[in-house]
Amino acid sequence: MSPSEPGTAYVLKMYPRFSETFIVAEILAREAAGDRIEIFSLLPTNDARFHPELARVQAPVTYIDRPIKTIALWEALQLADEAGLTAAIGRNFAELAAATADEAVQAINLATALQGRNLRHMHVHFASGATTVARLASFITGIPFSFTAHAVDIFHESVRDDDLRLKLEQAHHAVTISQYNLRYLRRRFPGSTSRLHLVRNGLELEHFPYREPRPLGPTLRIAAIGRLVEKKGFQHLLPAAAELLDQGVKLDLRIAGTGLMADELEASIDQLRLGEHVRLLGPQTQDQVHELLDSADVFVAPCVVGADGNADGMPTVLLEAMATGVPCVSTSVTGIPEVVRNGSTGVLVRPGNPHALARGIRTLGSPATDRVALSRNARAVIEEDYDVHRQAELLRSLSRSERSAA
Template identity: 55%
Template structure:
């Protein structure tokens, strides 16, 4: 790209917008608030029917890259790209890379390269080290535009991850960020010679998550849980814990917000256990309704586990949101979660998958032996210190500009 081109960052994501990926929108908004010029390139159309209101505040234009499948359409993509002599030469020079990729990835890389040149993009940043980074890397090779990416969890730990391909992406990237110290240690231990990698926590717009101390509880212990209804969220453990507490005479109720492939299984589990009057599946909720749920509940539970295929959560954004708003939290010792839920300090930590641990933790809130107010106030302080989206945006801007960022501390 010409040296006089003003900096412009192209965000590469698989799907945009995606209801469950609020962290992407928060990051874009924070970088725009710094004055950065952004554009979004999406590889797939969204199939979400609900959207968070913050989406309307994003100023960046969104470009949806096609996935042509007919030979004539594929040929048209190449013909259009070849109209740019520099891109035509790059395609010829890197034909081996393109042929080695999946056809969708190669074609979308050509489309991204053409769009990035047209939109005068100076840096590409992808979220997740899977398909979005595959396409960004190939487009970078075709254009010379540097790229970076954020590695989260599934793109590191799932059994389908190609370690050699991930190592190549790390090596070729201008820099990589990942969302926890646990992830950073994992990358440095398993792929030690690959690239410039930093831990950078996802951030929150703290003004949208104001701290509200819990009133004195009267009535049953009200439990809130939010997330996709998939194995790694561990909501079956929460259902089983509610059953045991009921059987022990402890008055509790739980509301679980989210949708996913296990909705039917969870519903059947609730019905078979006879706790339909105590556990409700709410379906997907926009952020303002999640905020209301948190405000009306006594404790937030994120009972995360590592699923059989190795998939795991990194640092669930909704857990940070809950901690920010003043609801005390219970979670598990999965990946980076202990970095924010510090047992007895900023929350209560259970062993992943342990119904016994979760029952004991919930009992402590139900009988008042756990210092809920102290946990909540210390959790808010930690979020303010470490998870402000303005800090995240500043560090991303510094890395993109090739400057040193704040030291990562445990």
């Protein structure tokens, strides 16, 4: 795509990030639809794991400096002056001064980096620091910005109402990933959400072929995947596994991921005497995740709302499991009931309840359950609502409305 074609800047806190496959899928879908994308990352990646899909991304990546020394700050201001931005910085100095030093300087550096690239719009994922930087850069450059609100940037106790309200009001538009989030934000900010839209995270479905669930064997193979943190709920899955074993269910539970709760979960496995039945696999590549899903009879996403208010918006791996035909159990947290519809596309249980989790897993391991019907229904919902190409077209139409109005 020629730079003569107007492009879209994706402003991200860190790129690439192993856990944010939905962003890569979205960029690939927009590029496939003809959009010219450039990526601006506020931090260099600290993740040694990379998805093969990254090699397909055509967008160039620019890393935005965050000066540590005074001389670097001075050089940033000189470059902004050379780009003709001094007057705009002066006009918006009050906004810059109200931000943190890092955000203000990165906004100036981003504004400078955007010059001469024929970029007409900025889009950001997560309504946190990266959106602050894009908002300030928008003041300086006049390039409109939009953002996708997910979960931690909405529900965490650190989120400030005045900050989120300001972003909703000043963005060209904002999107969020579930009807639950949409209703929540409209209730919380009734006067600031007239340009808030629903655009779900999507999958490249061509990379997630469906297969019917295999007949159950003597051992129920259970998979769970995610960071080992409170909101993922694995601390409730372990006692559920113990309950199933006490009831005579033979099971093999494998949990993939790494995180702060790894030691606590290992201790629980020992305490509950689950060592022969439960394995913590640690971090896995995308191919290993696909293999784990392919081998599973049941996938469990036991999500909860954390003590700090943090919650999952929509676990991407849950969508992947449903897309590929693995019968799923999950919990009624945020937008999950929009995809896991109890008795239709999976089994939905109360969060934080090991007994309910055990009952849900037992249901999917029962010969009386029509696992094939559940899986077919789940795939149909994923195809209808979570196809990344459809979601990317929604994003494109929202940014095009700005261009036609300009």
